[in-house]
Amino acid sequence: MSRWLRLTPVVLLGLLLAALVWRLAHPEDTTIRSRLAGQPVPAFALPAALPGQMGLASADLKGRPRLVNLFASWCVPCIAEAPVLQQLQRRGVVIDGIAIRDRPEDLAAFLAAHGNPFERIGADNASRVQLALGSAGVPESFVVDGRGIIRHQHVGPIEPGDMPTILAELEKAR
Amino acid sequence: MIAEAGLAALWLAAALSLLQLPLTVGHLRGWFDGARTVRSVAIAQGGLTLAAFAMLLLVFARTDLSVALVATNSHSAKPFIYKLAGTWGNHEGSMLLWVMVLALAGALLAIGSRRLSQHTLVAALGAQGALALGFYAFLLFASNPFARLDPAPLEGRGLNPLLQDPGLAFHPPTLYLGYVGLSVAFSLAVGALLTGDVDRAIGRAMRPWVLGAWVLLTLGITAGSYWAYYELGWGGWWFWDPVENASLMPWLAATALLHSVTVLAARGALRAWTMMLAMIAFSMSMVGTFLVRSGILTSVHTFAIDPSRGTFLLALLGIYVGAAFALFALRTGKLKEGAPFELVSRESALVVNNLLLTVILGIVFFGTLYPLFVEALSGEKLSVGPPYFNAVAGPLALLLAALVAVGPLLSWRRETRPVFKKLAIPALLAATALVVSLFAAPQIGWLPRFGLTVAAGLAVASWLPLIRTNPLRTPLATWGMALAHFGVAVAIAGMATDSAFTRERLAAVRPGETLSVGPWLVRLQGLAPAIGPNWTAIEAELRATRGVGVLILKPQTRFFTDPPTETNEAAIATMFGGQLYTVVGKPDGEGRWQLRLWWKPFVTLIWLGGGLIALGGLLALAGRAWRAVRRERRSRPGQSWTRKGYS
Numbered sequence: 091m092s093r094w095l096r097l098t099p100v101v102l103l104g105l106l107l108a109a110l111v112w113r114l115a116h117p118e119d120t121t122i123r124s125r126l127a128g129q130p131v132p133a134f135a136l137p138a139a140l141p142g143q144m145g146l147a148s149a150d151l152k153g154r155p156r157l158v159n160l161f162a163s164w165c166v167p168c169i170a171e172a173p174v175l176q177q178l179q180r181r182g183v184v185i186d187g188i189a190i191r192d193r194p195e196d197l198a199a200f201l202a203a204h205g206n207p208f209e210r211i212g213a214d215n216a217s218r219v220q221l222a223l224g225s226a227g228v229p230e231s232f233v234v235d236g237r238g239i240i241r242h243q244h245v246g247p248i249e250p251g252d253m254p255t256i257l258a259e260l261e262k263a264r
Numbered sequence: 265m266i267a268e269a270g271l272a273a274l275w276l277a278a279a280l281s282l283l284q285l286p287l288t289v290g291h292l293r294g295w296f297d298g299a300r301t302v303r304s305v306a307i308a309q310g311g312l313t314l315a316a317f318a319m320l321l322l323v324f325a326r327t328d329l330s331v332a333l334v335a336t337n338s339h340s341a342k343p344f345i346y347k348l349a350g351t352w353g354n355h356e357g358s359m360l361l362w363v364m365v366l367a368l369a370g371a372l373l374a375i376g377s378r379r380l381s382q383h384t385l386v387a388a389l390g391a392q393g394a395l396a397l398g399f400y401a402f403l404l405f406a407s408n409p410f411a412r413l414d415p416a417p418l419e420g421r422g423l424n425p426l427l428q429d430p431g432l433a434f435h436p437p438t439l440y441l442g443y444v445g446l447s448v449a450f451s452l453a454v455g456a457l458l459t460g461d462v463d464r465a466i467g468r469a470m471r472p473w474v475l476g477a478w479v480l481l482t483l484g485i486t487a488g489s490y491w492a493y494y495e496l497g498w499g500g501w502w503f504w505d506p507v508e509n510a511s512l513m514p515w516l517a518a519t520a521l522l523h524s525v526t527v528l529a530a531r532g533a534l535r536a537w538t539m540m541l542a543m544i545a546f547s548m549s550m551v552g553t554f555l556v557r558s559g560i561l562t563s564v565h566t567f568a569i570d571p572s573r574g575t576f577l578l579a580l581l582g583i584y585v586g587a588a589f590a591l592f593a594l595r596t597g598k599l600k601e602g603a604p605f606e607l608v609s610r611e612s613a614l615v616v617n618n619l620l621l622t623v624i625l626g627i628v629f630f631g632t633l634y635p636l637f638v639e640a641l642s643g644e645k646l647s648v649g650p651p652y653f654n655a656v657a658g659p660l661a662l663l664l665a666a667l668v669a670v671g672p673l674l675s676w677r678r679e680t681r682p683v684f685k686k687l688a689i690p691a692l693l694a695a696t697a698l699v700v701s702l703f704a705a706p707q708i709g710w711l712p713r714f715g716l717t718v719a720a721g722l723a724v725a726s727w728l729p730l731i732r733t734n735p736l737r738t739p740l741a742t743w744g745m746a747l748a749h750f751g752v753a754v755a756i757a758g759m760a761t762d763s764a765f766t767r768e769r770l771a772a773v774r775p776g777e778t779l780s781v782g783p784w785l786v787r788l789q790g791l792a793p794a795i796g797p798n799w800t801a802i803e804a805e806l807r808a809t810r811g812v813g814v815l816i817l818k819p820q821t822r823f824f825t826d827p828p829t830e831t832n833e834a835a836i837a838t839m840f841g842g843q844l845y846t847v848v849g850k851p852d853g854e855g856r857w858q859l860r861l862w863w864k865p866f867v868t869l870i871w872l873g874g875g876l877i878a879l880g881g882l883l884a885l886a887g888r889a890w891r892a893v894r895r896e897r898r899s900r901p902g903q904s905w906t907r908k909g910y911s
Contacts, residue, residue, distance in 0.1 A: 096593040107582050112640045113560045114574050
């Protein structure tokens with residue numbers, strides 16, 4: 091057996107160790123980054139979720155930066171999120187809602203109990219818009235700038251600790 | 265006190281392993297005769313680690329919450345068997361089990377190897393001691409299982425409910441016995457390279473260890489696969505998850521080693537190659553240990569993430585494997601050539617077997633670590649999944665299985681008989697299976713189709729080596745080989761039918777509604793709460809029928825309180841033709857429940873095959889042990905082991 095062949099295992103081991111040392115020094119980053127950031131909002135037009143109020147269409151998301159919140163009355167984390175959305179609204183953030191697979195009477199009861207921070211609420215009864223937005227569940231929120239471009243996606247409830255991030259993203263989208 | 269006694273035993277064992285090193289060096293240099301001392305030290309070490317592990321079992325059995333490990337991994341409300349199994353359901357405890365097996369293997373090597381040259385045995389024991397020393401240091405400095413908590417908490421934090429399963433009681437110990445059993449092959453290879461005695465004797469000394477470890481690995485992997493199948497509720501039996509791969513790689517290396525060590529023991533050929541494989545097999549075990557415990561992978565198998573432990577283990581891995589490979593590079597140039605053989609002979613069949621297994625090992629290894637290499641070099645993230653592994657390793661595995669039909673029929677050194685005539689019947693059967701599958705199931709993929717073809721041929725061909733022999737005179741090892749090869753055919757048949765003919769149905773149904781899956785009609789009868797020792801559950805009652813008779817299945821969604829977790833308990837009905845696999849999921853709030861149903865024809869053959877392979881290995885091991893005992897009795901009646909010869 092030639093000397094080089096005999097040394098191959100040592101060399102391969104060296105490569106393996108180098109890769110493993112690198113991995114230990116750079117632990118895997120498991121945060122999910124949205125592929126939608128930088129993309130325009132997909133075109134949609136949803137009917138009003140509550141009788142006598144405004145629905146929501148992609149054309150409405152123009153003018154100034156907005157927060158689009160996907161929620162539902164049957165979603166427990168949405169209850170936890172509700173006070174944070176109200177605080178954001180009090181700070182001047184425009185919030186639009188998309189109610190996922192909801193019924194008007196349940197929705198009205200939910201808003202009565204937990205407050206209504208929304209300017210418009212569209213009813214996405216078949217989850218079509220939710221799927222087009224690449225959202226896996228509720229609640230989920232998108233920061234959309236004045237030209238209808240998605241700037242930021244937030245998966246899960248917005249907690250008080252997330253408020254600075256959301257406000258900063260809205261500021262950047264201006 | 266119990267915990268402190270365990271810790272003391274561990275420190276003593278570590279001190280003994282440290283002592284083993286100068287003793288070994290002194291003996292090998294010829295300064296003094298340290299052989300008996302080295303052997304006694306190895307045996308004492310085995311006893312001490314056994315004692316340490318017994319102490320840990322005891323604190324878990326008594327749920328002594330002042331021991332930190334018990335407080336974080338156990339709970340007073342847990343059933344007793346899982347309190348015991350909890351001992352190895354965590355990083356520190358399982359590492360102690362690992363080290364105990366390592367030390368006990370060293371002790372057994374010291375007691376049992378009588379036909380090996382004394383020098384090689386001492387060198388191998390020294391290598392085993394050096395291995396143990398590093399892992400004692402890892403336990404004592406980075407993973408102390410006996411650390412105390414002051415003040416002791418009032419209640420423990422419980423065990424991951426996925427692990428609260430009879431499988432946990434046996435799966436890890438079986439695998440560890442197998443992984444760490446390979447350490448002896450590693451140490452023997454190091455010892456033989458140190459003394460230069462790479463010959464048939466080392467092959468014979470290594471063989472029972474490799475065979476035993478391989479049997480246990482086969483059992484452990486088979487059991488682990490079945491556990492994942494019924495406990496995770498995903499309906500699959502192999503996911504090419506990095507941790508599964510980490511357990512498969514030592515098995516692939518051990519399978520190759522098992523066959524090449526036979527060539528070395530019988531013919532004295534493949535010397536350097538067998539030594540390399542012995543080193544690779546245990547290195548793969550260590551790589552697996554590192555992957556699972558360093559926190560660089562995320563999986564149900566990984567323990568608490570701790571980079572410092574990862575660094576420690578990586579250093580051990582680098583030192584041991586690096587030293588062994590360097591020794592290989594320095595010493596193999598001086599090895600004598602093995603006995604020659606011709607192109608058509610059993611040796612060359614086994615060489616091809618080794619090549620194919622090594623290539624499959626390389627494929628799995630590369631696929632598992634490829635994302636890591638890519639990210640290190642280019643920063644790009646990707647994942648390698650079943651499509652790669654199935655497409656690349658599948659055909660090679662089938663090729664190997666086809667070779668298994670031929671290899672055992674060939675004679676050593678040179679084949680002159682018309683062997684291929686014997687293969688007419690298996691070949692005919694394989695062709696029939698192929699044609700039938702083409703007509704009866706034209707839609708299935710080519711991998712399962714050739715799987716069925718090869719399985720049909722091999723199922724018969726595996727028994728051919730027994731034809732025209734006296735069944736009572738045939739060595740048990742030959743029976744074992746035939747059975748294990750038959751097991752390969754059975755397992756491949758199961759994998760092929762499962763991937764070709766499984767039917768799946770996922771739907772939301774109301775009580776009273778009926779779903780169909782394959783030949784079955786399944787009706788959701790109703791749902792009721794159920795209660796266990798530390799969980800509550802929603803239990804669905806399903807009535808399944810395919811014309812005659814009714815089967816009742818009760819899948820559950822379980823809610824555990826400590827720690828709060830939800831698991832799916834699949835209900836599986838096993839019958840001759842396959843398994844009906846049912847999972848109940850979440851309600852949709854409108855009275856409907858998610859039901860997931862699979863009809864899996866002949867899926868059980870996969871694990872039956874695995875069991876047969878292990879049983880075949882066990883038969884071979886028993887046969888070899890029986891022969892060794894008989895030889896012993898014949899040659900030296902009535903001598904004590906201490907004076908028995910080292911030929």
